[in-house]
Amino acid sequence: MDVFVTIIQILDSTIRLATPLLLACLAGLYSERAGIFDIGLEGKMLMSAFFSAAVAALSGSVWLGLLAGIASSLALSGLHGLASITFRGNQLISGVAINFLAAGMTVLVAQDWFQQGGRTPSLVGGGRFESVEFPMAIGPKDAELTGRSVSDLMSDANVLHLVYSELISGHSILVYIAFLMVPATWWILFRTRFGLRLRAVGENPAAVDTAGVSVVGLRYAAVAICGVLCGIAGAYLATALQAGFVKDMTAGRGFIALAALIFAKWRPWHAMWACLLFGLLQAIALRFQNIDLGGVVIPVQAMDALPYILTVVILAGFVGKAIPPRAGGEPYVKER
Amino acid sequence: MTLMKSLMSAAAAVAMTAGAAQAEPALIFDLGGKFDKSFNEAAHNGAQRWANQTGKSYREIELQSEAQREQALRRFAEAGANPIITMGFAMADPLAAVAGDYPDTKFVAVDVTWLDAPNVRQIGFAEHEGSYLVGMMAAMASQSGTVGFIGGMDIPLIRHFGCGYAQGAKAVNPNINIVANMTGTTPAAWNDPVKGSELTKAQISQGADVIYAAAGGTGVGVLQTAADEGILSIGVDSNQNHLHPGKVLTSMLKRVDVAVYDAMKAGDEVETGVFTMGLAQEGVGVAMDDNNAALVSEDMSKAVDKARQDIIDGNINVVSYYESDSCPALQF
Numbered sequence: 001m002d003v004f005v006t007i008i009q010i011l012d013s014t015i016r017l018a019t020p021l022l023l024a025c026l027a028g029l030y031s032e033r034a035g036i037f038d039i040g041l042e043g044k045m046l047m048s049a050f051f052s053a054a055v056a057a058l059s060g061s062v063w064l065g066l067l068a069g070i071a072s073s074l075a076l077s078g079l080h081g082l083a084s085i086t087f088r089g090n091q092l093i094s095g096v097a098i099n100f101l102a103a104g105m106t107v108l109v110a111q112d113w114f115q116q117g118g119r120t121p122s123l124v125g126g127g128r129f130e131s132v133e134f135p136m137a138i139g140p141k142d143a144e145l146t147g148r149s150v151s152d153l154m155s156d157a158n159v160l161h162l163v164y165s166e167l168i169s170g171h172s173i174l175v176y177i178a179f180l181m182v183p184a185t186w187w188i189l190f191r192t193r194f195g196l197r198l199r200a201v202g203e204n205p206a207a208v209d210t211a212g213v214s215v216v217g218l219r220y221a222a223v224a225i226c227g228v229l230c231g232i233a234g235a236y237l238a239t240a241l242q243a244g245f246v247k248d249m250t251a252g253r254g255f256i257a258l259a260a261l262i263f264a265k266w267r268p269w270h271a272m273w274a275c276l277l278f279g280l281l282q283a284i285a286l287r288f289q290n291i292d293l294g295g296v297v298i299p300v301q302a303m304d305a306l307p308y309i310l311t312v313v314i315l316a317g318f319v320g321k322a323i324p325p326r327a328g329g330e331p332y333v334k335e336r
Numbered sequence: 337m338t339l340m341k342s343l344m345s346a347a348a349a350v351a352m353t354a355g356a357a358q359a360e361p362a363l364i365f366d367l368g369g370k371f372d373k374s375f376n377e378a379a380h381n382g383a384q385r386w387a388n389q390t391g392k393s394y395r396e397i398e399l400q401s402e403a404q405r406e407q408a409l410r411r412f413a414e415a416g417a418n419p420i421i422t423m424g425f426a427m428a429d430p431l432a433a434v435a436g437d438y439p440d441t442k443f444v445a446v447d448v449t450w451l452d453a454p455n456v457r458q459i460g461f462a463e464h465e466g467s468y469l470v471g472m473m474a475a476m477a478s479q480s481g482t483v484g485f486i487g488g489m490d491i492p493l494i495r496h497f498g499c500g501y502a503q504g505a506k507a508v509n510p511n512i513n514i515v516a517n518m519t520g521t522t523p524a525a526w527n528d529p530v531k532g533s534e535l536t537k538a539q540i541s542q543g544a545d546v547i548y549a550a551a552g553g554t555g556v557g558v559l560q561t562a563a564d565e566g567i568l569s570i571g572v573d574s575n576q577n578h579l580h581p582g583k584v585l586t587s588m589l590k591r592v593d594v595a596v597y598d599a600m601k602a603g604d605e606v607e608t609g610v611f612t613m614g615l616a617q618e619g620v621g622v623a624m625d626d627n628n629a630a631l632v633s634e635d636m637s638k639a640v641d642k643a644r645q646d647i648i649d650g651n652i653n654v655v656s657y658y659e660s661d662s663c664p665a666l667q668f
């Protein structure tokens with residue numbers, strides 16, 4: 001039973017760690033499927049993390065914070081679109097610029113607004129996303145009623161109840177939004193006219209243009225969706241997982257999301273499994289400092305590096321080929 | 337014309353003397369940043385205290401990358417700053433390279449004790465002694481018999497903290513279970529509160545009900561999650577009791593502020609050599625204030641006071657991780 005409880009706890013941690021990756025990964029999916037490479041996911045998340053925490057701290061409402069986070073991330077998306085769609089600049093350079101801009105601007109504005117050295121005040125009460133307790137799930141309320149600790153109650157519960165209480169219930173609303181976005185993304189991309197055109201614009205924009213559909217309009221739409229999803233990811237980091245913004249708090253998650261996107265070969269369901277896998281690796285690394293496998297000790301550093309190693313393996317073509325959208329990275333020019 | 341000339345030379349002379357008299361001290365913060373509510377912030381507080389008392393000013397820089405270390409040192413040295421105070425173990429190599437080139441400039445290195453340079457004041461802290469005391473308090477406050485330790489970047493200094501902590505906890509309860517984790521192996525580990533939170537949750541699920549964070553900005557996440565989940569935490573370097581009143585058991589104080597203040601006060605006359613600040617010199621200690629008064633029982637404070645005296649008198653020997661690069665009480 002103890003082993004089982006441990007596994008459930010690791011999976012619970014996996015879901016929390018995978019959520020920001022999943023949101024950022026889906027954001028990148030929309031953008032890259034439309035032919036706009038985006039390595040600015042990290043910067044957009046960071047910007048949103050700051051503005052969501054700052055507005056939540058000032059207004060006391062986490063929902064206003066979420067809106068502000070999405071708006072700030074959208075603004076960066078617009079910048080990326082302007083540079084790489086309208087002015088046909090290099091998409092990678094624009095993405096790098098966004099990352100640097102976000103890293104510098106967040107700390108600068110935070111210092112000017114709050115004078116706490118580039119961080120926001122700690123969020124309390126309505127300034128944070130609370131976890132959602134499903135009916136019948138074991139939570140802090142039961143613990144209060146019975147006067148026993150939550151972990152105590154958990155160890156007495158049966159398997160199904162445990163899975164329900166720990167894994168399914170008790171996350172913030174943004175986690176459920178993130179996982180619902182997976183079927184939604186699949187449906188939009190593969191079952192709607194908009195999705196068909198969006199995929200086409202990433203493969204062969206000239207054909208879309210010939211059909212009389214605006215390439216620029218579609219690409220801006222994709223980049224905007226990317227901005228919204230990155231905004232939610234940033235807000236999740238700062239207002240649900242944490243209680244405030246700290247400089248550079250995304251800590252490379254935008255790049256792991258990009259790795260997951262390549263690992264998933266630009267497909268929504270695979271993206272979810274890739275993010276869950278990377279989340280699981282992180283969760284295991286956090287839970288066990290060193291893993292002893294019958295005499296062979298795997299150091300924690302190896303676990304930390306595994307997502308990147310897997311991505312390199314995929315890119316090298318060992319596990320099937322990862323072929324990006326054909327028109328990815330190239331600005332569309334109507335006439336030469 | 338001659339009048340003009342003499343006026344100008346007079347002005348120049350005034351400017352020169354002003355420059356000479358203005359041998360400002362300089363302070364180089366480590367990558368954690370000036371307001372990490374911990375190690376670097378303690379240095380900032382010490383420097384501010386000196387500035388407020390004397391009305392003088394000092395120069396400062398917050399390093400943003402490894403490459404800036406030597407550059408910042410040379411810039412300050414060229415500009416005539418004296419003494420130049422550096423924070424953190426990672427300044428050792430740049431100091432070794434730069435200090436010899438500026439023999440008239442005094443350098444003060446906090447957390448560095450192994451350099452062979454005549455113009456460097458090297459200040460080490462006996463963190464294991466302070467950590468021993470908070471380890472005792474953790475073991476006394478724990479009801480589950482499991483306490484946690486979360487370090488920042490995995491370096492000998494942080495293991496040094498963890499080792500003292502484990503010895504203190506074992507001194508109170510030999511059967512205690514100590515869960516220890518490091519956040520990472522890169523400097524990013526000092527600023528990843530999300531990972532700090534997740535580590536805290538992992539340790540709580542392993543039964544820990546008091547967690548000691550020696551992790552710079554990452555510790556902010558540890559203390560936050562500990563407060564959210566209703567367990568106790570222990571802060572580090574600065575007094576962090578006020579961050580979550582009634583939820584932070586105590587803080588292991590490392591009086592970096594005193595070290596910086598003293599160095600600035602001494603100015604360019606600062607004494608060089610290797611100095612260690614332990615319990616006896618009040619270089620380390622435990623934070624007791626209104627915010628944690630309700631958490632610290634009388635037994636606890638008595639035991640801590642006794643242990644402090646025993647360590648100073650040499651009756652208790654807290655083993656340093658540096659002695660053999662291993663810890664008798666904890667396996668990392």
